Amino acid sequence: MSTYLSEALWFKSSYSGGSQECVEVAFIGGNVIGVRDSKERGGPALSFTAAAWDAFTANTRSCRFDRP
Template structure:
């Protein structure tokens, strides 16, 4: 895994999955627009910490979720 700098996220435009539903649920939010990384945070704790994943790792994770690789 390569080293990367954590982006400055104070002006990030966070978005929640359309699958999250109206009740909040267990959701993550992502902030698009950062070159090479995807910032992710817990929607229930917007002031808490965020993680920054390499874009290729995030894409592989999303593909795995869509393929059902992680079960229920």
């Protein structure tokens, strides 16, 4: 994991209920959002632009990704 992601302030959703099997998100300066597996904190992480993250979360909230 690159230095800028390893030093980010990561958090899980309040809906996770304290589970260790979640994704964690970090809002990183420079218009970047990081996403990683909470079980692999030192492992790889994905990074997205703020626009891509906003589109993903909006589509998730509108149930666009639900199976038919």
